[in-house]
Amino acid sequence: MIVVLMGPPGAGKGTQAKRLAERYSMVHLSSGDILRAEKASGSPLAGELAKYMNAGELVPDEVVVRVMAKALTGGAKDGAVLLDGFPRTVPQAQTLDEQLVETDDAIDAVVVVTADEDLIIERITGRRSCPECGKAYHVKFMRPHKAGVCDTCGAELTQRDDDSEDVVRQRLSAYKRQTEPVVEYYRNRPGLGVWEVDGTRPADEVTASLTEVLSALKAGC
Numbered sequence: 001m002i003v004v005l006m007g008p009p010g011a012g013k014g015t016q017a018k019r020l021a022e023r024y025s026m027v028h029l030s031s032g033d034i035l036r037a038e039k040a041s042g043s044p045l046a047g048e049l050a051k052y053m054n055a056g057e058l059v060p061d062e063v064v065v066r067v068m069a070k071a072l073t074g075g076a077k078d079g080a081v082l083l084d085g086f087p088r089t090v091p092q093a094q095t096l097d098e099q100l101v102e103t104d105d106a107i108d109a110v111v112v113v114t115a116d117e118d119l120i121i122e123r124i125t126g127r128r129s130c131p132e133c134g135k136a137y138h139v140k141f142m143r144p145h146k147a148g149v150c151d152t153c154g155a156e157l158t159q160r161d162d163d164s165e166d167v168v169r170q171r172l173s174a175y176k177r178q179t180e181p182v183v184e185y186y187r188n189r190p191g192l193g194v195w196e197v198d199g200t201r202p203a204d205e206v207t208a209s210l211t212e213v214l215s216a217l218k219a220g221c
């Protein structure tokens with residue numbers, strides 16, 4: 001089973017993807033996580049990735065397609081795959097289709113987690129995380145006991161390079177311009193279910209809705 005999880009930055013895709021992948025034993029392939037790891041690795045590609053990612057722009061298709069094809073070959077072998085943040089442009093979606101034909105696979109469903117712009121900006125600009133243990137915080141919605149310090153390790157919390165307001169606005173504009181057409185691309189495909197789930201609700205409610213969708217898919221409804 002291959003499920004594509006889409007939605008603007010800050011809709012809660014990452015959190016939901018982790019929960020779903022665990023619940024349904026799916027391989028979770030997040031293009032953002034994969035590209036961030038490559039950027040942090042100091043590889044020859046890292047500098048180029050930083051240029052786009054720190055500015056909130058999409059990484060060029062040929063780079064993303066190459067990196068994701070490699071991840072997908074490893075992941076798809078074992079069955080169920082949850083694609084998170086990929087494809088993000090129509091050319092990426094077309095290339096993915098071609099690759100899936102080669103491996104005799106197909107996308108089973110597309111799920112779009114939605115959220116409005118003001119909430120997205122508040123959610124993303126307040127995000128912080130611990131560089132030691134990875135624990136996530138929010139300056140308003142999930143505060144640490146002591147401002148700026150991890151409750152578990154005492155390390156100073158950090159903010160993602162691309163979580164500033166200017167960059168978030170840029171990321172949102174990239175989503176509207178380049179990724180919303182991908183939703184339309186899939187909506188126009190006969191027989192492919194495109195589901196929408198309201199991501200403005202509390203995370204557990206969103207998980208419950210997504211679970212209904214995936215359970216129906218697994219049951220072949």
Ligand code: AMP
Nearest residue numbers: 031032052053057058059064085086088
């Ligand atoms: P995310 O963690 O999904 O918000 O992605 C963070 C950043 O990684 C994005 O702002 C882009 O610069 C880059 N990125 C992630 N996925 C893609 C993709 N499918 N195509 C192009 N750029 C991507």
